[in-house]
Amino acid sequence: MKKMSELLETAAARAVPVLNGIDDSSLEAPTPCAEYDVRALINHLFQVVVNFQALAAREPVEFGEAPDVVTGNWRARFGEETGKLVAAWAVPGAEEGTAGAMQLPARTVGHMVLGDLTVHAWDLARATGQDFAPDASVLDEIGPALAAMAPMARESKVFGEPHPVPEGAGPFERVLALTGRDPHWRAPGA
Known part of the structure; x- marks a missing residue:
């Protein structure tokens, strides 16, 4: 089993170029997450990345309104x-025990941020006309993990209802659909 820090490093290596490729002119563009435009989704993803650093260290976090970090x-x-x-997440013991207010297994909490980093990178890539494909090792990890947490995520309104996908849909298409996304979403006018 790969360490969470290695998986996160791999996912970040795919996500960072997407964010670097976002032009300021597209900050108000819609994303596959109907409740977020590009700017709001960047702010949300920043908040997730920062808060899950604290969760790895068993520190309290606040998931209120995300501050606007799209400056400078x-x-x-x-x-x-x-x-x-x-x-x-590389600190010894970060993957052991429980973390967060819900006292979930620490590795499950790691899967949450791994899923967000991957799926939101796709959201932002789609919204801004970029290509994105997760690394196979990350996809192998988040597929079963997100499937396991989907019922709780839907109940909490973190995931939408599953989007239908055809027979033969690829693994990442199935993951996106599981979270309530249309894997074939395109920006209006794209």
Whole structure:
């Protein structure tokens, strides 16, 4: 089994270029997450990356309204924060025991941020006309993990209802559909 820090490092290596590739002119564009435009989704993803550093260290977090971090050199800061996320989950013991207010297994909490980093990178890539494909090792890890947490995630309104996919849909298409996304979503006018 791969360490969570290694999986997060792999996922971040795919996500950071997507955020670096977002032009300021597309910050108001819609995303596959109907409740978020590009700017709001960047803010949400920053909040997730920072809060899950604290969760790895068993520190309290606040998931209220995400602050607007899309100022100054936010792209470089995102790269720095994902580096801190990887480091937080590399600390010995980070994957052991429980974490967070719900006292979930720490590895499950790691799967949450791994899923967010991967799925939201796809959301942002789709919204801004970029290509994105997760690394196979990350996909192998989040597929079963997100399937296991889907009922709880739907109840909490974190996932939408599953989107139908045809027979023969690929593994990432199935993961996206599981979270309530249309794997074939395109930005209006794209």
